[in-house]
Amino acid sequence: MRMTVADVMTSKVVSVTAATSFKDIAEALIAGGVSAVPVLDDDDHVIGMVSEADLLCKEEFYREGYRPPLRARLRHPKGRRKAEGDTAAELMTSPAITVFPDASAVWAARLMDAHDVKRLAVVDYNGRLQGIVSRRDLVKLFVRSDEEIAADIRDDILDRALWVDADGVRVDVSQGIVTLSGWMDRRTEAAIxxxxxxRVNGVVDVISKITWKIDDSKREAR
Known part of the structure; x- marks a missing residue:
């Protein structure tokens, strides 16, 4: 039920070193069909990330010899610095935002949102590259059939995870939206x-219509 980064990440990763040239980075991006590459040291530790946006700084700031006004260069110092870069070490964003393979896919999504990035380098506990996880990889979690989602809910939650009688609960799924109906003994059990x-992978929303025999919510709140 709990999907991890290892379940959705790309393991075969195009990477570069700190000394890789601007042109070779561009060729690696195009040949690999990716929008960014991790930068590795001699021991496969991730030391940064270079994206298409980093390379385009050169076009933005120095197109055909044009230099933007001093005010613009001062307002975007990082862009100006990267525009002058010729190697991965000078172009990369460092440190790279990383995640462990056994982290939940939900945690990876939160990291991307918090740092406003489109991808994360996946590393082991020694910081060595294991893969890349992107927003597209995480979106795949929602591309599951309604039948698969319903089966997970019945098998993993109603039959295993809950330590209460859930025989009276009905599960219906349409376009990822789950409707729970039927009854349970207690109100708190229905809420749980x-x-x-x-939390089931692929669930877009949950509509609970479960009724209960005992309203124990006030008692639990004390």
Whole structure:
């Protein structure tokens, strides 16, 4: 039920070293069909990331010999510095934002959002490259059939994870939206079921219509 970064990441990664030239980086991006490459040291540790945007700084700041006004150069010092770069060490964003293979896919998505990046280098606990996970990889989590989602909810949550009677719960899934109906003994059990269902990979939303015999929510709040 819990999808990890290792489940969705790309393991075969195009990479460069700190000394890789601007032109060779551009060729690596095009040949690999990727928008960024990790920069590695001699021991495969990730020391940075170079993206298409980093390379385009040169076009933006020095197109055909044009230099933007001093005010613009001062306002975007990082862009100006990268525009003057000729190697990965001078072009890369460092340190790279990384994640471990056993981290949850949800955590990877939160990291991307927090740092406003489109991809993360996946490293082992020694900082060595294991793969790359991108926004596109994470979107794949939602491309699951309704039947697969419903089966996960029934097998992993209702039958295994919950330590209560869930025989009265019905699961219906349409376009990733889960509707839970039926009954359970307690109101808190219904709430827990809905929360756990929302964590299943591929679930877009949860609509809970579960009724209960005992309203124990006030008692639990004390």
């Amino acid at each position: 079921t809905a929360r756990m269902t929302a």
